[in-house]
Structure formats: C-alpha cells, structure tokens
Amino acid sequence: MTAADRxxxxxxxxxxxxxxxxGLALDIGLYAASAAFAAVTAISxxxxxxxxxxxxxxxxxxxxxxxxxxxLAARRRDAASSLAGLPGRWAVTxxxxxxxxxxxxxxxxxxxxxGRTDRAQEEVVVVEHxxxxxxxxxxxxxxxxxxxxxxxxxxxxxxxxxxPGMALFGLPRAVADGWWTDAxxxxxxxxxxxxxxxxxxxxxxxxxxxxxxxxxxLRGVQAATVLPICAxxxxxxxxxLPVLALCLxxxxxxAVDRPGxxxxxxxxxxxxxxxxxxxxxxxxxxxxxxxxxGRLAAGALGVPALALLPALLVDRDALVENVLRFPLGHGLxxxxxxxxxxxxxxxxxxxxxxxxxxxxxxxxxxxxxxxxLRRPPRTAAATALICGYGLLAAIxxxxxxxxxxxxxxxxxxxxxxxxxxxEPGGLRPPTGRSRRTADAGPPAGRTPEE
Numbered sequence: 001m002t003a004a005d006r007x008x009x010x011x012x013x014x015x016x017x018x019x020x021x022x023g024l025a026l027d028i029g030l031y032a033a034s035a036a037f038a039a040v041t042a043i044s045x046x047x048x049x050x051x052x053x054x055x056x057x058x059x060x061x062x063x064x065x066x067x068x069x070x071x072l073a074a075r076r077r078d079a080a081s082s083l084a085g086l087p088g089r090w091a092v093t094x095x096x097x098x099x100x101x102x103x104x105x106x107x108x109x110x111x112x113x114x115g116r117t118d119r120a121q122e123e124v125v126v127v128e129h130x131x132x133x134x135x136x137x138x139x140x141x142x143x144x145x146x147x148x149x150x151x152x153x154x155x156x157x158x159x160x161x162x163x164p165g166m167a168l169f170g171l172p173r174a175v176a177d178g179w180w181t182d183a184x185x186x187x188x189x190x191x192x193x194x195x196x197x198x199x200x201x202x203x204x205x206x207x208x209x210x211x212x213x214x215x216x217x218l219r220g221v222q223a224a225t226v227l228p229i230c231a232x233x234x235x236x237x238x239x240x241l242p243v244l245a246l247c248l249x250x251x252x253x254x255a256v257d258r259p260g261x262x263x264x265x266x267x268x269x270x271x272x273x274x275x276x277x278x279x280x281x282x283x284x285x286x287x288x289x290x291x292x293x294g295r296l297a298a299g300a301l302g303v304p305a306l307a308l309l310p311a312l313l314v315d316r317d318a319l320v321e322n323v324l325r326f327p328l329g330h331g332l333x334x335x336x337x338x339x340x341x342x343x344x345x346x347x348x349x350x351x352x353x354x355x356x357x358x359x360x361x362x363x364x365x366x367x368x369x370x371x372x373l374r375r376p377p378r379t380a381a382a383t384a385l386i387c388g389y390g391l392l393a394a395i396x397x398x399x400x401x402x403x404x405x406x407x408x409x410x411x412x413x414x415x416x417x418x419x420x421x422x423e424p425g426g427l428r429p430p431t432g433r434s435r436r437t438a439d440a441g442p443p444a445g446r447t448p449e450e
Contacts (some may be wrong), residue, residue: 021072023089023215024124028068029094030222035061037228038100048118049236052111053104056071057231059155060099064226067092086214093218096226100190105235109182120184121237122157122336126181130160131170139311140167147332155333159326165271166239187238194245194265195221200254202418216418218283223414229407237404243273244408247387248415250283255419257379259287263296267303274327275408277304277389278394282368285376286383329354329400347399354399361397364390380419388412 018026035058042054071092075084082088088230107392112119124376130140145201145291147158169190171180179185189255204216209215234241246269268282269276279301287296311319322395325331338344343361347353377383395401 006378013425018219019212019215022075022084023086023219024068024075024084025071026219027089027092027222028072029060030226031065034100034226034228034231035065038232041228041232044184047121047236049108050232051120052108052119053232053235055102056107057100057235060096062105063225063428064092067095070428076384086218089218089309093222093226093326097231100226100228100237102229104181105184105188105238106179107250108235109179109185111181113177113179113408120182121278123237123239124183126160127158127162127166127239128170129174130162131172131183132169132174134164134167135171135174137314139314139318140164140170140427141311141315141322142374143315143318144321144332146318147321156336157329159333160322160328160401161335162239162273163270163271163304163307163323164311165304166273169239169242181185184234184236184238185290187234187242190242191225191234191245194249195224198245198249201249201252201256201258211279213418214421216420219410220248220415220418224407227410229404229410233404239273240275240404240407243269243276246272247276247279247408250279251380251384251387251412251415254283255385259290259292259296260299263287263299265299266301267299267301270300271307274323275391275405279412282372282377282383282387282390285372286380289376289378292434298359327400337400337402339401341396341398341401343397345402357399359395360441361394364397371418379420379421381416384412384416384419388416 016321017374020026030391032199038054038061040054040056042051042058045051061241071084071088074081108116108119133142134140140162142160147155150158168184169183172186175181199217199221204213209439224241230241230244244267245261249268250269252257253265262283263280266276266280270280283298284293284297287293321331326333327335329335341355346357350356368386371386377386388409391412392406393403395409
C-alpha cells in the first residue's frame, strides 16, 4: 500500500462515533443539532429567506430526530430489525431532505411567484436573468457599458460571476413565471440526479459489504443534503449544490475506475462554476497514475471550453468582465462575499492586506501543486481528501468569500470514506488498461505491494 493510500485511512475515533448504534447515534445527533441551528436561524437571521427556511426546517429536522429515536427503540428490541438498518436510515435521510430543503424551497418559490420579493437570494435572480439573456442574445453576460448603464443599486445583479452553463438553470424562467420555473427547483433536480448516480456507482458488489461502503455513502449523502449548510444554501440560493454533487459523482466514478466518465462529470461541474476546476486538476493528477489522464482531461477541460465558446464568440469583453474582472475585484461593484475568515480579515486589517492574503493563497496553491507532482494521489479517496483540505484552505484565505462555501470541503471530506477501495489490503481487481498493465507484472525494482 502506498503512502498516499495510508493517508486515506479513517481515524479510529471517527469510525467509533460513526458506527455507534449502527450509525443511528450520529444520525440523531445530526438531526437534533440541525433542528437547533434551524430554530436559531428562524429567530435571529437578518436575511428573510434564511428566516423563512429556518421556520420550516426546524420542524423537519425535529421530525427526522423523532424518527431516528424510533429506530433506536426498534434496535434495542431487536438488533437485526430492518427498521433500524441501512434502508431505514436512507428513508429517514430522504424524509429529512424533503422536509428541510424541498418543502421550504417550494414554499418560498410559490410565495415569490405570488409577489414576495424577499423569498430568494440574489444569486437566484442572477441565474434567472442570465437564462433570459442566453435565450435572447446567445450569451448570459452583460458587457461593461451595459452594466454601467444600470441604476447604481442594480449593477450587482447585472453581473453573472458563473460559467455559462449555470444559465441553463435560468432558462425555465425565460419561458414562464411560476414556482416551477424557479431556478432553485432545477438545482434540486440536478443535485438529486447526480447524487443518485454517485450512490449507484458506489453500490457494493458484495451483498455483505464488509468495508461498509454503503453506510459511508449514506453519510456522504447526508453531508451533501441534510447538513444545514447545504440544506439552507439549496433552499434559499442553491447554485453551489449541483456543482458539488457533480464533483462527488466524478470522485465516485474515479473510485470505480471510470476516468472518462469522471472527466465528463467534473467537466459539467466546471461548466457551471470555477469551484470545480481545482477538483478537475486533482482528478487529472490521479488519472496520471493510471495512465488515463488524457481520457479524464478530455471531459474535465473540454466540456468547460465548449461551454465558454459561444459566449466568447458572441461578446468576449462581456465574458471577461463577468468571469474574470468582477471576481478579482475589478468590476464596477465589489462582491458582497465578505465572511470574516482569515483572508478577509487580513485583507481589511493589515497594510497591503489584499497582497498578503493573495500571497498566502498562492503559497497554498503552490504547495498543493508540488504535492501533486511529487506524490500524486493513487486512490479516489486520497483525491477527495486533497480536494477537501485544499478548498478549505483556499476558502479561508480568499479575501472575498462566503461562509456557505464551506459546504464544498465539508462534503468532500465526509465523502472520502465511501471512495475507499473495497478489497482488503487496498487492492481491487484491475479493469481495462489497468488489467493489461497488471498482467504485465510490476515495474522493475518494485514489489506488487507498492
């Protein structure tokens, strides 16, 4: 087993917590703590969509906690009870997601369609406007002069700091004005589809599932759906969740030796938002260890390039203004993403603080690049950990960032155990080209264990 493989071993303390009472102990803790978070949000948040979410979600999380309490009672009576098993836990997770994400989203969408203007965050409006512009002009972006011509208080909404693919979620709004055309609903559909494909890819072939991959996949799905930072984001804004779900799908496909499909999945994520691009680069480094970097890179880099091409041909300057100048702080208005993380505090409190924060961010990027070149990840689990810790460092050090961006590293890190090799000793039967390589024997000077 390589050193990279050893870094993916789950700490024993976490395994004990995760598996206590068959996983139900952590389930009830998650739902109870989430109910408290939602209740506090409903009472204290200064953002109307967040308060509306908390009012509904608190009861949803409480209902899920009560359901888990019932599962625990069933388990005490009969340790082999199907109610307390993995299918029952999946059912409660689905119930929790419906009650804490889908229900408040539909409620806010219906209220918004009825005239409430405080039932969606700004990014929802931005994506829907981008969809309308895409349908009318062929590009989702407004140019510098067009944004400058807007009233001062509307210029922020004139920017679309996403990749062109994100505008597709706004196309339904260009057709009709109703709750079902709310961009968040289509974020939910894309997220659910990507996660379902990821779970299907990771489905264990051994019915006994000795490595616990199915339970780990459930925990990863919980982190990407019912964890409050994800549920709140999807119900009120939501543009990050399809990106995250596609990244998780790409890692799942990598875990089952499907580099070409993994490249397409992360490429679709990269066509939506820049946050997926670091994941794509780490996946390419993983694929290089399997001599399949070309297949993965074709989708990971090709899909975003194809998405950018129409916008580049229609109005290159508008593309640069929205995708580069605005995120880098050179637009007509500044980004409202100002969560008090170290990078933002350094940028505002120290002389030449933005330069210092940028230098720290570059240093982290260089460090990760050196790590990838010297010791690229050889497993999908190691890839997920590098992506998770790397994005965590970047989010903390970026001068302009949001608390909600933490959903990326949180979900990636919890997803990693589900990607672990299912065979004892970290080995899996080779397939395709890797099988032919294995048949040829290990490289000279190395043992099969290396």
